[in-house]
Amino acid sequence: MGVLDALNLDGINVVITGGGTGLGREMVRGMAEAGANVAIAGRRQGPIDEAADIVKAAGTKSMAVSTDVTDTAQVNRLFETVLAEWGGIHVLFNNAGIVRDEGRPPLWEITDESWRVGIETNLSSAFYCSRAVSKHMADRGSGKIVNVASGFGFRGGRDNYMYTAGKGGVVNLTRALGVSLGRYGITCNAIVPGFFPTEATNASSMSLPRGDLIPVGRTGFPREFGPVAVWLASAASDYMTGEMFIVDGGGLAGGMAPTGYGPITELA
Amino acid sequence: MPVPTDWTLEGKVALVTADARGWATVFAAALAEAGADVAIAGHSAEHVESAANAVRGMGKRAETLVGDFDGFDDTDAAADRVVSRLGGLDILIHASQTALGKPALDTTEFEWNTVMDGNAGSAFRWARAAGRRMVTQGNGHIVNVISEMAERGLSNHAPFSASQGAIQQMTRSLALEWGTAGVRINCIATGWMELNPPPLEEQQKELLVRYLPLRRKGTPDDIAALLIYLAGNFSDFTTGQTIFVDGGAMAHA
Numbered sequence: 304m305g306v307l308d309a310l311n312l313d314g315i316n317v318v319i320t321g322g323g324t325g326l327g328r329e330m331v332r333g334m335a336e337a338g339a340n341v342a343i344a345g346r347r348q349g350p351i352d353e354a355a356d357i358v359k360a361a362g363t364k365s366m367a368v369s370t371d372v373t374d375t376a377q378v379n380r381l382f383e384t385v386l387a388e389w390g391g392i393h394v395l396f397n398n399a400g401i402v403r404d405e406g407r408p409p410l411w412e413i414t415d416e417s418w419r420v421g422i423e424t425n426l427s428s429a430f431y432c433s434r435a436v437s438k439h440m441a442d443r444g445s446g447k448i449v450n451v452a453s454g455f456g457f458r459g460g461r462d463n464y465m466y467t468a469g470k471g472g473v474v475n476l477t478r479a480l481g482v483s484l485g486r487y488g489i490t491c492n493a494i495v496p497g498f499f500p501t502e503a504t505n506a507s508s509m510s511l512p513r514g515d516l517i518p519v520g521r522t523g524f525p526r527e528f529g530p531v532a533v534w535l536a537s538a539a540s541d542y543m544t545g546e547m548f549i550v551d552g553g554g555l556a557g558g559m560a561p562t563g564y565g566p567i568t569e570l571a
Numbered sequence: 572m573p574v575p576t577d578w579t580l581e582g583k584v585a586l587v588t589a590d591a592r593g594w595a596t597v598f599a600a601a602l603a604e605a606g607a608d609v610a611i612a613g614h615s616a617e618h619v620e621s622a623a624n625a626v627r628g629m630g631k632r633a634e635t636l637v638g639d640f641d642g643f644d645d646t647d648a649a650a651d652r653v654v655s656r657l658g659g660l661d662i663l664i665h666a667s668q669t670a671l672g673k674p675a676l677d678t679t680e681f682e683w684n685t686v687m688d689g690n691a692g693s694a695f696r697w698a699r700a701a702g703r704r705m706v707t708q709g710n711g712h713i714v715n716v717i718s719e720m721a722e723r724g725l726s727n728h729a730p731f732s733a734s735q736g737a738i739q740q741m742t743r744s745l746a747l748e749w750g751t752a753g754v755r756i757n758c759i760a761t762g763w764m765e766l767n768p769p770p771l772e773e774q775q776k777e778l779l780v781r782y783l784p785l786r787r788k789g790t791p792d793d794i795a796a797l798l799i800y801l802a803g804n805f806s807d808f809t810t811g812q813t814i815f816v817d818g819g820a821m822a823h824a
Contacts, residue, residue, distance in 0.1 A: 306601040306795040307578055478822035485784030485819050497808070518750030523808040530577050530805045539796030542789045545822020549812045553750050556743035556811025563747035 309539040312339035316389045317536060318382070319343055320372050320432060321399030323350025325501030326451070326528050328357070330396060333529020334536055335361035342385045342392075344370040345399070364389070372399045372428035373420070375435075382435045391443065394536045395436050397429035398451045400469070402503055407462040421465020426472040433480055433491070441487035448484075448491040449535045450477050454551050456495065458558070474547065481545025490544035494531055497551020499523040518553030518563050577805040578796075581606030585662035585802065586653050588640075588697060589613035589622050593766045594716070594791040595666050596622040601795035602662065602802060603629035610653040612636035612697075613667060632657060641688065646700035654704060662802045663701040665694045666716040669734075672727045683730050690734035695741055698756065702745070706752040713756040714801045715742055716794070719817050721760055735760075739813055746811025755810040757801050762817025764789040784819025 317334055321327045322343035328350070331341050335358040343358075343365065345351040351367035358365030366388060370381045385392055401424045429450050440446025455463060456470035473493060480491035500522055514521035531548055534540050549555055557563035585607045589595030599609045599622040608631050611622040616637045626633035634656045636649045653660050669689025671682055694715050705711025720732035721739040738758065745756045763779065768788040774780045780787060794816050800806050801814075815821045 305604050306792075306799065307604060309796055310578060481819045481822045482784045482824070485786065490785070490819075518747045519755075519808065519810055520751040527805070527808045530800055531809075534796060534800055537796075540816075542785060542787075542793035542818055543814075543816045544784055544819040546815045546817070546819075548814055550806075550809045551812075552808050553746045553811040556746045563750070 306539070310337060310533055310537045312337040312533065312537055315339045315393045315536065316385070316391055317341045317394040317396065318385055318392055318432075318436070319396035319398055320370070320428065321345055322396070323347065323354045325503055326496060326499055326525050327396075327398040328354050329525040329528045330398065330532035332357050332361070332526075333532050335363050335365070336529070337533045337537070338363060339394070339536065340364035340389065342366040342368060342389070344368050344372065344381050346371055372432060373423040375431050378428075378431045378435050382432075382439070386439065392436055392439060393445070394447045394449065395432060396449045396451070396532070396536075397432050397473075399428050400425045400451065400466075402466055409462070410464070413464065418465055422469050422472075425466060425469025426476070429473055429476060437484065437489065440489045441484070444488040446487075446489040447536060447540075448480060448489065449532070450491070450493040452477065452493040452495045452547065454495060454497050454549070454554055457555055477547070478545045485544055490541065492535055492540070492543055492545070493547050494528070494535065495547045495549040495551065495555075496528070497523060497549075497554045499525055501525060516561055518557055521552065523550065523552060578799060578803065579606050580662070580799065580803055583607045583661040583802075584610070584653065584657040584659040585664060586610045586612060586650065586660060586697075586701060587622065587664040588667040588693070589615070589618045590667035591615055591618055592668075593618060593621070596625045597766070597791035597795060598664055598666050598716075598798055599623070599633075600625035600629060601798055602626075602664070603631040605799045605803070606631070607662060607802070608632040608657045610634035610636060610657060612638070612640060612649055614639060640693065640696065643696055643699065646696040647703070650700035650704060660701055660704050661711055663697060663711070663713045664716065664798065664802070665697050665714070667693065668718070669693075671731050674727055675729045678730060686730040687734050687737070690731070691737035691741065694738045698741070698745060702749060702754060705754045706749055709753040710804070711754040712802045712806070713745075713754065714798060715756070715758045717758050717760050717813070719760040719762050719815055719821055721758070721813065722821065742813070743811045750810060755801075755807060757806075757809060757811065758813040759794050759797060759801070760813050760815045760817065761789060761794065762815070762820040764791065764793070766791060782823070784823065787818060789816065789818055
């Protein structure tokens, strides 16, 4: 078997949350093109139906399951539905997250409700979904969980508390899941996107840096997530767990200066 | 073929540095399988030739470069030779290392210098040699295969871990310096990895293996597909990063 054959996702059943839009939709497309059946969960029926159509066009099975991932009853029903229909789940992508447009209020104006919703959506949902699928994966003796964190999981973001703290939590949840579930044959890793303009970020007040402030000179294209998703969903990544796959145009490599440019000096 | 057609290196030329561990053979074969022609450079003619044969076995062109490559002139000349023989240089995989496990108090000045130069020095020389061409052509992918001792300490490994950390930092800085020139540079960091680890049952008698979340040692095959990803244009938004493929060791308390 060749190296590239390990990337084949034929017969692999994937569940992805927040798969209807943005980066999620591009990961759905990449995995379907690699042969996976993909169940897409999301709050709004329209976008997840559209993502399911992308899967159908690639010739594999799809399912669109309307789900609020902060509601554990709905989360449990999502996995029961997919298992009843397909009999097994090999891969879970915890991709759902929100950047809320609240006009970037100062800290003292943030409500309990804002904090709670932000943490529930960006962090707790990944825990709820992983918990719901873990017993099934442990019984099979194999499984892959892929979280979607953010560069804000490693660095601070101005006026950006719930997203930053939630994603930081996702980073360390990934490590705990990786260390804990290895004994059952389950791996857990996180994709860490940098700045990718999507509908959600465009509609929010979140400030994305201009492309020329990113080391590669541009923001990311959502389609650049397809190959990463395929690799993490496939047998090719079997020896990786508890780790981060950072795709950010070099952002986290720098940080000393806004453009990453340093002065030129000679040896004394 | 259900795998996305993205995963191809067809028409590209790669250069892989080889050492006596034999990993370069696995990497060179993987790059060739993905469509690249591959040059292999190293000190040991036997290991360089073995990697070249693996490339030819995949039906791709191979070029062998045997030498010490311990000066900028040597690596520059080697890179030029790859360009003249294989028609380009698009990918550099620095997969060779100089290992040393020794108490710090017994380590000689010669050993410190050899380990630092064999790892950090070598990675910089090769990146610079390949970077000259890559920056000019506006495209290139460099992967430094390092140890996760770049981030984690280990007794008897002060010079070696320092040299691995140096490569990781150099990678970050070069990613920033060459980012707008279209050159991508990343590290793959490995944990306890062997070309031919003992059978699973035998391995798991070791405390070390029982400590690893995935309960086995890795092999170079475990990073072969990742290497192809980082070597191709479809990873163009990934730079300055270290991807750890280590059975969960880094995540462990």
